[in-house]
Amino acid sequence: MSNIHLHYEVSGEDFTRAGEASGSVKKRLKALGYNTDAIRRVAIAMYEAEINMVIHAEGGFVDVDIFPDHVEVLLSDKGPGIPDVEKAMQEGFSTAPDNVRNLGFGAGMGLPNIKKYTDDMRIETEIGKGTDLYLTVKVKEA
Amino acid sequence: MVVKDIIDILQGEVICEGDLNQEIKTACGSDMMSDVLAFVKDQSVLLTGLVNPQVVRTAEMMDMACIVFVRGKIPDDSIISLAQTRGITLIKTRYRMFTACGKLYEGGLSGGTAV
Numbered sequence: 001m002s003n004i005h006l007h008y009e010v011s012g013e014d015f016t017r018a019g020e021a022s023g024s025v026k027k028r029l030k031a032l033g034y035n036t037d038a039i040r041r042v043a044i045a046m047y048e049a050e051i052n053m054v055i056h057a058e059g060g061f062v063d064v065d066i067f068p069d070h071v072e073v074l075l076s077d078k079g080p081g082i083p084d085v086e087k088a089m090q091e092g093f094s095t096a097p098d099n100v101r102n103l104g105f106g107a108g109m110g111l112p113n114i115k116k117y118t119d120d121m122r123i124e125t126e127i128g129k130g131t132d133l134y135l136t137v138k139v140k141e142a
Numbered sequence: 143m144v145v146k147d148i149i150d151i152l153q154g155e156v157i158c159e160g161d162l163n164q165e166i167k168t169a170c171g172s173d174m175m176s177d178v179l180a181f182v183k184d185q186s187v188l189l190t191g192l193v194n195p196q197v198v199r200t201a202e203m204m205d206m207a208c209i210v211f212v213r214g215k216i217p218d219d220s221i222i223s224l225a226q227t228r229g230i231t232l233i234k235t236r237y238r239m240f241t242a243c244g245k246l247y248e249g250g251l252s253g254g255t256a257v
Contacts, residue, residue, distance in 0.1 A: 023199065036205070047199065
């Protein structure tokens with residue numbers, strides 16, 4: 001089976017739509033018959049990253065490659081970059097503005113959650129240029 | 143416990159009807175969606191005081207069957223239609239978060255974790 005490639009543009013203007021790409025990938029994986037645990041891990045990690053993109057970087061794009069034994073996701077934005085990745089990885093550390101907290105996010109759990117649910121996570125970030133987040137989720141037999 | 147039992151226990155009102163006979167095993171009460179996303183358990187209900195579409199999206203990612211809005215909060219049409227397309231039941235209850243969680247716990251639902 002060759003891999004399936006999906007591409008999504010994530011709008012930075014409408015917070016209420018954040019999560020549409022993740023929901024769509026979840027649906028696709030379900031239709032392809034992947035196991036629930038793997039689907040959920042992809043969906044949650046991608047959703048947190050999508051939210052981050054909308055909160056911090058005015059949107060960007062997502063590339064998803066679906067292989068038989070793993071799923072690769074690249075989330076790329078042209079936002080401000082992450083000054084201190086180590087700090088951003090700490091649970092509870094957040095630079096999100098108050099209006100985002102009122103929406104239920106910005107608790108400093110985004111990146112820690114993404115790390116928790118993926119098998120591999122890599123951040124390439126440059127101040128003023130943007131951030132590329134590479135995620136891999138292995139599909140284990142249920 | 144099934145979704146119908148939650149409606150009874152919380153004297154709730156159904157705002158969007160999904161599968162009312164779906165079994166619910168655990169519950170999570172929070173207004174912070176990232177805290178909800180840190181918790182993965184099968185067949186859960188989400189109790190929240192937060193009313194926006196991201197509540198439904200969070201439940202969608204977590205495969206949750208049911209969302210309870212506490213303290214009489216009413217979701218708007220965009221939230222209801224999002225839940226409809228995902229088959230998620232929305233319930234409102236006049237109970238506050240603490241009381242609603244307590245009643246469900248008393249009814250036999252657990253948090254699903256040791257701590």
